[in-house]
Amino acid sequence: MRTETATRPAPFRPAILRAVPALGVGAALVALALTLTNDFHLYVAFMAGVYYLCASGMNVLAGYAGQKSLGQAGLFAAGAYTVALLTTRLEVSPVLALAAAPIVAAGVGVLIALPSLRVKGPSLALVTLAFGLVVEKLVTEWTDLFGGAQGVYGIAPLEFQGEPFALRHWVVLVIVLAVATHLLLGHLLNGRFGRALLALQSDEIAAECAGISVYRYKILAFVVAAALCGLGGALVAQQNQYFNSDFVTFHLSVFILLLVLLGGAGNLYGPIAGAAILTATEVFLAQWPSVQHFIYGSMLLFALYLMPTGVAGTIGRFLPRKAVAEPMARLAVAGAPPALSRTTDDPAGGPLLEMHGIGKAFGGVVTADKVGLRLHAHRVHALIGPNGAGKSTLINILTGVIPADSGSIRLAGEDITRASPHSRAAGGIARTFQNLRLFGAMTVLDNVLVGAHARIGATGREAEAVAKAAAVLEFVGLAEHAQALAGSLPYGLQRRVELARALAGDPVLLLLDEPAAGLNPRETAELGQLIKRIGRLGVAVLMVEHDMGLVMGISDEIVVLDRGVVIAEGTPRDIQTNPRVIEAYLGREEAPADGEADGKEEERAC
Incomplete structure (x- = not known):
């Protein structure tokens, strides 16, 4: 795919200026x-x-x-x-x-x-x-x-x-x-x-x-x-x-921790504030050594409960917020975002990902029983099934969060069955979560940059990474929220931030675990159009979703899982008329005995 990036600024001069x-x-x-x-x-x-x-x-x-x-x-x-x-x-x-x-x-x-x-x-x-x-x-x-x-x-x-x-x-x-x-x-x-x-x-x-x-x-x-x-x-x-x-002494260990907590943990200037304040305090208390431990303990409690961001963090709240180095509009580029530039076309025309005989059991509960999947680039696949069918377990197995008990997984012909989650992410597997897992205290832009961690590389240029992240935010419609804290956004936008973070990893396979959960109908419709656009860019999408309207509207292929077993595969039209799928969702139709009909109808209504 064609990609564009903003003109790279010379990094040497800004680094010198920041050091002045x-x-x-x-x-x-x-x-x-x-x-x-x-x-x-x-x-x-x-x-x-x-x-x-x-x-x-x-x-x-x-x-x-x-x-x-x-x-x-x-x-x-x-x-x-x-x-x-x-x-x-x-x-x-x-x-x-x-x-x-x-x-x-x-x-x-x-x-x-x-x-x-x-x-x-x-x-x-x-x-x-x-x-x-x-x-x-x-x-x-x-x-x-x-x-x-x-x-x-x-x-x-x-x-x-x-x-x-x-x-x-x-x-x-x-x-x-x-x-x-x-x-x-x-x-x-x-x-x-x-x-x-x-x-x-x-x-x-x-x-x-x-x-x-x-x-x-x-x-x-x-x-x-x-x-x-x-x-x-x-x-x-x-x-x-x-x-x-x-x-x-143990006193020294506590003192070093107090330096950080009082000065401001997670703040670059926290150690400076902590060292200045506690050195002065130590000099002052030298004439009363018997009360040193009491004073340090009181300061530690003060730092933990009354000033959780420390002295540096408290002062920082009253200072003007640092402006973004370059407006997001200048960093964003038109067309496909650079983070979606990985080639996903298989010259042999085969599947991008293949799962064979995947099995997983938790004690006596089998959540995956010889599951096989074949996922193709440029297609939106849906994985559906009743509650407890093992759909999220399969997503976790694909990403390496949960190891499979048996079977194999191959991505673009490479065996990744025993690969770690971070190495799978580097290989092109990205995901969202059923329950939001955002880095809420970080900005939207930083969340997306974390998603691009493996693609940036240890020697990556920050300006180029920010430009790519900005393009991804533009692609999902979040450019105006780039500097907002991710945890402060409405729920629907937080869902998009998680999706943007996944896209920033330049994926060849995108796994979406109930992406429409908690969204209103308008947000769900917009999400569906966005997922279709992602599929057209060449990414293989596997979506776990309970919203059948969304599933039938955007999926190219659907796989149905029931009690850890694949019971059906095919197009949306095939799945809608498959008797095993109907049975899995609605139960087997049986003639009720006299006096039981009302109870059966009530259960079905529930």
Whole structure:
């Protein structure tokens, strides 16, 4: 198919312009640090920078990916003891030791992530808490290696012109690292990576079916959080030239989480606000150490219940909303949207998708019994049947959400029977859900961009992705709602957003699970025309639907499922007159005994 895209803007200059404010603030802070002579003020500035590094990593994990961790103290210790042992035991260069610290911490983060990803919510917090306690116990008791409470002395610091770093040098270094971290995370979190994390936090099943490897992205979030926390620990150890088990406490893990929650989880500027406020609070409370835990606990409750978006989020509500970089009208293109450009024609004229002998049972309930399907490009197929026939189960099997017990599935000749949902999405299978699974806190445009996740690719250009998403929104009639929150739209428009998200994945096979559920007659009619247009673009459509008017009006072929068995296939006219279909929907006609006729008629009316 012919596709068009908007002219690509040069990405380099806008990236430089976006970095100017952060670079300017960083330069001003460096200039200020070089003028300070009070060591106490310099040390406070240094610790604020370290806290920012730890909080920015935790923000990726907890704020974006939604994975709450209470084991960051263990990762802080991993970085600190890496530089301590490398420089004291192996006499490794301080620069190389500092570079190795976040790498080692990241590796430890992967080890935490592997078991932690099997749980979520409070259970995840408990798993990471256990890790933190194990590390605290380990470094306390293993005195031969870690020194216990006595600690490790003589950690080699960085040097400048042959002399150990002065405190102001450490402050300058941490400012440089903080600005670099902010710019790097800003680039990642405002694009494909950040959308993927927010999507999996909102709905893991929908994210997986949109082409996001939930498992991989959770691990990446753990790695980023671990690396930055380990870097913070390494800086503290080298600056002090000493580190012991007193640094590795549960209090530190709670403090790092509080930095994010108070500053604003899921907000790029949240860690900055959190680090500034809590560093000042820590300095103020230093004269009353007995009340520190009480104050921090109160601040945590305040952040959770009275300021859920944190300081940065609360301030952001009063600021003017950032304008869209380019009007949607300029980004949209005429004709078929670029996201529907995948070639679906089979040169051999065979089916696009083939299912053979698919079986699935939940305990003693069989929902699919040797089901076979053949779906063709350019056609709208309907899958109908009574309630409980196994239609949604079949959709879930096709998308990989539920594994089949037996049988095989081939897409364009390739066996995908054991493929994961995200790899099937990348291969061209997209879907909507019976019950809406939108990312309600994200904009309509971002929902559609999530749908295009697998097609954008890791090196995809954001401007081109936005242009394609805009074209899809134009195609489904949602261009004017691009910047609205998806969860704020009327129900009928939310259904279209979910459809647009599926189309953005450039599908060859589109699975619609009761797309007209909850729509009024006008919306249903408009949906029918839209589905027919999608079919004409070359996409194979399989629709599960109870609205027989819609099914008979737009379907090229209909498959009837009853109790997990295909009982009929054919055109709408064939299905309407098929006796087995009539029996499945209305029941077998039997002559009622005397006195039972009224009861039978009442049951039929129901």
